[in-house]
Amino acid sequence: MLPSMTPPRGSGRRLSADDWIQAGFALLADGGPNALRIDRLCERLNVTKGSFYWHFTDMQGYRSALVEAWGSLHDQSRRAFEDMHDVDPRERLAVLVRTLVVPQHWALERAMRVWALTDEAVLASVQRSDRRVLRAVRQAFVDYGFEPEDAALRSAVVFATVVGLLHASDSTGEAPQELPERFLDFMLRP
Amino acid sequence: MLPSMTPPRGSGRRLSADDWIQAGFALLADGGPNALRIDRLCERLNVTKGSFYWHFTDMQGYRSALVEAWGSLHDQSRRAFEDMHDVDPRERLAVLVRTLVVPQHWALERAMRVWALTDEAVLASVQRSDRRVLRAVRQAFVDYGFEPEDAALRSAVVFATVVGLLHASDSTGEAPQELPERFLDFMLRP
């Protein structure tokens, strides 16, 4: 047998720093900030602790890397939305809401907000992301034809609703399929 | 030799729950909330961990007991001040300020305020104490002859100054002896 040409295989591959980051997101998502332990990361990645300390100097360094990676992720989706000014505003809003409401991300978002309660850097990152999303939502309302003040109000409601959903929903989260659309119809009423 | 009649001796005596509480205050004072560890308590009291678990069910229970004890301490001094309405208001203020400014208590007060940042129960206790002190200070100003609004302003300034001192001072704290008196003179100007 020849050595496989596909490098990124779950077992048997060497790890990159990003693999540790992704594992961290997973742990955060289903255990909250307190689940962020080196042991559990190693378990998930099938390596020993020594590996962790080759990629990161210590736990604090790893946490910083995680927070920065999360920030970059959100910057990415912000750019995606900013590249949509040509798209129909209603469709743009639908994409925004659908993105925010994906259950897959819920748990991580919630964990970051809990973490923000005790970590300044996390708080700053979350707030930065929130401001950007809010701005994009407001712009969509403006482009839809609402007056600036009206747009500000409606975007605030949409944003607060989504964040509220984040915390209210039990994690089992069978999200009603058509609810986003009905919600948007309501928010776009003249 | 006959067995000594004085029971409360530092070495060789059995411990009460209050001994653990006092040791906790000491640790808090010179190490902050993170210094509150069972090991260090045992070191201080010359016992092993098993002893701790005889007096308290677990760390959380101990913390609750500590917070409650701290609250009682402050309730005590509040009562002391409330029993002073017959005393000259200026003297009353002097006592208040002198009590709050005793370097011996500074470190503990600071630790409690840091702890309050991450513990609801601690926060509640600190705020409860603050309200009571503030009320006593205001009453003294009123009794001194100031109008209610003026008294409210002056008491707020006095209180804020003291709390500010708590955090600003380096812990070495060679507190200027006569400063409280001069401060009071200033605050009692018509």
Place this chain on the structure above:
DNA sequence: ACCTGAACACCGTTCAAGT
């Protein structure tokens, strides 16, 4: 009633040694 002593689980960190 109060405490010792030993053990365990958990977690972060280090480091010589392997490939």
Place this chain on the structure above:
DNA sequence: ACCTGAACACCGTTCAAGT
């Protein structure tokens, strides 16, 4: 370059056994 394996320090918790 990347990882193992073993060790260490720290900390909370349990419990049989002692006085």
